[in-house]
Amino acid sequence: MQRSQILEQVNRYLRDNYVVSVEPDLPHLLVGPDLLAGGNGRLAAIFTPKSTELRAPDQLITRFVLSRLALPKHAKCILIVDPERHTEPFISQVGRSFHQTIEVRELPSIRRIVGDSVNENIKPVADRTRQQVYARSNLLFEEASTRLQVQRNRRPAREVLAEADFRLEDHPIENFRWFQREGYRGQDRFEQITQWRSSIFLSAQRTENRRSLGDDLRQFFVFSVQMDYQLDQGVPYLDDNRFYRYTKLFIANALPAYRQDPEKYIRCAAFAGILVIQANSMNEVESLGNTVLERIRGELR
């Protein structure tokens, strides 16, 4: 069954009893759950894999992790799979993180499933984790928002990034991965990401095109989230060593605006642990990175 058909069916089964939002646009998420259903104080976030996520399961888990952090802690995350389109290894690999994984043939029971109690094997995200994530997010957002308002006439982001000389391929990047790369040829390769002076990870906008900005950011999100969190039975735990040791900067060509919510890109990036900046040189980037890292260490530790 096609993804759109799955969402249409879920909507049809739930809409009489729940307030349903298909492809909800949430302020902290560039890509969130596929459907959000709220009613009687219950909240369900429904996910079903996109075709790109079948080749790169870390993309699906990234949007799941960020959604868990952005939504109220009682939100129930449900994954819908179609055994005719999704392989068994894929389902078992990603499915264990969700409160519940169901097959498309179970869709007629979705109303009961949403109303059932949350699977207690999946613990809630720790309050401390949520507090740290929001605190860092707010700090990065305010920093980006303030700086980007006053910056003009900057060099193209790729030119600035070209000054960085240490490619990430030389770094043991696989240490940051949740999944083994084997069997997932299309998995994000983090080719656009560069490390600078050991504590700063960088990526940059490739073209002026707004759609490419979203794509570039999303790829960096996948990296950033895997770097920040250890995932255990669907619960993201912040890795303190990495949280306070590294900072992640995205160099944009201009203040990236999102229709109807001008600061959405920088807010979502901040929530994913990334500071969006403009810069003229790597010296400037380094200085900014160090300033932000010191603030995070000083104010959040």
Added chain:
Amino acid sequence: MSVYKRRISAMQALVAGTVIAKDHISLVTIKNEFEEVRKVEKMKPLPRRRLLQLLHSTRALDSFLKGFTDFYAIRGSNHALGEYLNCLGTHTNPHLNKLPNGRAKYYRQKIVDRRNIYMHKAGAFPNDEKEILTLLSEMQTCLAEVASL
């Protein structure tokens, strides 16, 4: 589906999924306020549309925060957005996390102060499209952040 429709429906689902839903009347009125934000989307002239969107958004946010703080029994005697934000940052209810330090102040500056200009000052119309969209987004962000406490 338009970006704005997806944002408004997300806010409605989020509110219906919180404790506020236990008060059915509040839930329906908040949902309707959000619906109005979307309904006036094509209205002209633009400053009037933005003023109405601001009005309905602020009423939705005010009512949500009132219901939310009432449910957790942390509200003082004042009915004001700034007061609700204060309570969320300073309360002692062990079943609810606090709004982080600085956030109440941030939202007071970004939402309450700016909104008051348009709500209380005669002749004030939001002419700067970006400023008003940012203000509406800050309100939605505030609601989402409080719902996740």
